[in-house]
Amino acid sequence: xxxxxxxxxxxxxxxxxxxxxxxxxxxxxxxxxxxxxxxxxxxxxxxxxxxxxxxxxxxxxxxxxxxxxxxxxxxxxxxxxxxxxxxxxxxxxxxxxxxxxxxxxxxxxxxxxxxxxxxxxxxxxxxxxxxxxxxxxxxxxxxxxxxxxxxxxxxxxxxxxxxxxxxxxxxxxxxxxxxxxxxxxxxxxxxxxxxxxxxxxxxxxxxxxxxxxxxxxxxxxxxxxxxxxxxxxxxxxxxxxxxxxxxxxxxxxxxxxxxxxxxxxxxxxxxxxxxxxxxxxxxxxxxxxxxxxxxx
Amino acid sequence: xxxxxxxxxxxxxxxxxxxxxxxxxxxxxxxxxxxxxxxxxxxxxxxxxxxxxxxxxxxxxxxxxxxxxxxxxxxxxxxxxxxxxxxxxxxxxxxxxxxxxxxxxxxxxxxxxxxxxxxxxxxxxxxxxxxxxxxxxxxxxxxxxxxxxxxxxxxxxxxxxxxxxxxxxxxxxxxxxxxxxxxxxxxxxxxxxxxxxxxxxxxxxxxxxxxxxxxxxxxxxxxxxxxxxxxxxxxxxxxxxxxxxxxxxxxxxxxxxxxxxxxxxxxxxxxxxxxxxxxxxxxxxxxxxxxxxxxxxxx
Numbered sequence: 263x264x265x266x267x268x269x270x271x272x273x274x275x276x277x278x279x280x281x282x283x284x285x286x287x288x289x290x291x292x293x294x295x296x297x298x299x300x301x302x303x304x305x306x307x308x309x310x311x312x313x314x315x316x317x318x319x320x321x322x323x324x325x326x327x328x329x330x331x332x333x334x335x336x337x338x339x340x341x342x343x344x345x346x347x348x349x350x351x352x353x354x355x356x357x358x359x360x361x362x363x364x365x366x367x368x369x370x371x372x373x374x375x376x377x378x379x380x381x382x383x384x385x386x387x388x389x390x391x392x393x394x395x396x397x398x399x400x401x402x403x404x405x406x407x408x409x410x411x412x413x414x415x416x417x418x419x420x421x422x423x424x425x426x427x428x429x430x431x432x433x434x435x436x437x438x439x440x441x442x443x444x445x446x447x448x449x450x451x452x453x454x455x456x457x458x459x460x461x462x463x464x465x466x467x468x469x470x471x472x473x474x475x476x477x478x479x480x481x482x483x484x485x486x487x488x489x490x491x492x493x494x495x496x497x498x499x500x501x502x503x504x505x506x507x508x509x510x511x512x513x514x515x516x517x518x519x520x521x522x523x524x525x526x527x528x529x530x531x532x533x534x535x536x537x538x539x540x541x542x543x544x545x546x547x548x549x550x551x552x553x554x555x556x557x558x
Numbered sequence: 559x560x561x562x563x564x565x566x567x568x569x570x571x572x573x574x575x576x577x578x579x580x581x582x583x584x585x586x587x588x589x590x591x592x593x594x595x596x597x598x599x600x601x602x603x604x605x606x607x608x609x610x611x612x613x614x615x616x617x618x619x620x621x622x623x624x625x626x627x628x629x630x631x632x633x634x635x636x637x638x639x640x641x642x643x644x645x646x647x648x649x650x651x652x653x654x655x656x657x658x659x660x661x662x663x664x665x666x667x668x669x670x671x672x673x674x675x676x677x678x679x680x681x682x683x684x685x686x687x688x689x690x691x692x693x694x695x696x697x698x699x700x701x702x703x704x705x706x707x708x709x710x711x712x713x714x715x716x717x718x719x720x721x722x723x724x725x726x727x728x729x730x731x732x733x734x735x736x737x738x739x740x741x742x743x744x745x746x747x748x749x750x751x752x753x754x755x756x757x758x759x760x761x762x763x764x765x766x767x768x769x770x771x772x773x774x775x776x777x778x779x780x781x782x783x784x785x786x787x788x789x790x791x792x793x794x795x796x797x798x799x800x801x802x803x804x805x806x807x808x809x810x811x812x813x814x815x816x817x818x819x820x821x822x823x824x825x826x827x828x829x830x831x832x833x834x835x836x837x838x839x840x841x842x843x844x845x846x847x848x849x850x851x852x853x854x855x856x857x
Contacts, residue, residue, distance in 0.1 A: 391598050
């Protein structure tokens with residue numbers, strides 16, 4: 263008895279392994295992981311085949327291309343006037359992000375802080391553009407924009423892209439604003455700040471993380487938004503996705519590899535945005551846009 | 559309170575409104591409202607009225623034209639035949655995987671991050687990748703041929719399956735991340751209580767987790783379905799846009815930008831929106847039959 267006293271005291275059984283559930287437990291687990299791995303392998307194949315093809319010299323009926331070259335990038339850059347396309351993409355994205363924040367954040371503030379008659383109706387109106395497929399409202403919208411001479415150049419593209427972006431900003435900003443203690447604003451009011459000062463000096467600094475998150479989400483969505491840009495863009499206001507689509511649907515005229523090179527440029531741009539986005543937002547936030555919809 | 563005589567009725571009126579929550583702060587809503595009305599509601603109703611003013615015939619002749627032509631009418635069925643199975647598969651496959659992954663484990667952040675990648679790739683790049691990967695000389699067919707599973711390449715692009723796979727690749731991660739966030743919103747102690755009372759794994763899932771998850775699944779299905787229903791680029795690029803994947807958005811696009819018949823295009827867009835809203839209404843009506851209160855989780 264006395265000899266065992268220096269033995270380690272009985273600990274509660276291995277809590278760390280309990281918390282991390284063992285993945286090798288059941289055959290069902292293996293099936294699930296198998297499906298996930300199969301999905302990722304195919305995804306990898308999809309992305310890698312574009313990447314390999316863009317660097318390949320000639321690639322017909324073999325596992326890998328004959329040789330490797332970077333000349334397709336130079337060709338894609340010249341053939342598709344990519345510099346201009348990228349500049350347009352950036353201009354459109356920056357304008358859409360800026361305008362949707364300026365329009366959306368004040369509305370999100372009013373919706374988060376106040377209750378007033380008709381609030382649910384207004385919320386529903388803001389929700390609709392996100393729930394409808396872009397083509398459904400995109401075609402009437404493009405018709406109206408053409409009627410007023412706004413489509414066919416950049417203003418039309420920006421206006422069309424704002425339609426889903428403004429509600430998106432409102433939906434993502436409302437919970438952020440709700441988190442801020444209203445007493446902070448009351449204190450600022452007590453000290454004599456007007457609404458504008460409260461907004462600029464008190465709320466905006468507190469909201470920076472939320473504004474950054476929704477700005478990046480809007481940026482990712484705008485760069486990736488195909489339908490609305492496609493319906494409203496003119497020849498010199500195409501963004502990268504739309505230019506990519508046109509080059510793909512006219513394949514046969516141009517070498518497959520230079521289309522692939524363009525796709526790689528697009529992907530790397532998206533991946534950079536994604537890496538930046540994931541620094542500020544939780545992955546589920548990228549998709550759960552209407553999670554904050556009031557229940558029924 | 560300003561007690562000045564002439565100002566009094568105005569102040570009174572304002573006071574009454576302020577009691578109901580209407581005051582000057584609501585001006586903050588005005589830019590967004592003007593914006594949504596001008597760029598969403600107005601075009602929508604403009605399109606609606608335009609669809610009743612066809613270039614030829616009476617007010618309903620464009621709708622009659624759509625439904626009398628089997629090539630046009632068939633696009634509804636084609637779209638549903640692609641979008642419904644794809645959305646169902648995405649949601650149903652996401653449930654067991656999310657159920658398995660809802661706890662903490664090493665690499666969870668990595669897996670969720672990897673799943674975000676296809677969402678950002680978008681349909682156009684996915685289409686290009688699928689053409690390369692699943693094409694007759696692509697890696698997928700090479701692996702099948704090399705392992706003697708098939709004798710000749712399987713045709714997976716430029717038909718129904720190409721579009722279907724593109725919808726799974728872009729839609730599954732979306733459905734998965736949503737289901738995962740709904741699942742982690744369910745209080746785990748409920749299941750532990752059931753386990754204490756002797757319920758096995760299967761009963762815990764079917765009697766506790768699944769009923770609480772159903773409303774979330776319905777919402778996920780709706781959002782995935784909206785994505786799949788408006789399939790456009792992949793239907794053209796990896797599908798067979800003249801035949802079996804001539805989806806309704808393509809018909810609307812062709813009416814507007816190839817025939818320049820805007821009333822007809824608006825009519826098709828309205829039909830498209832209507833069909834989509836009917837499906838969503840059915841799903842949401844079914845959803846309201848489930849418990850939709852708080853699930854006590856961390857949300």
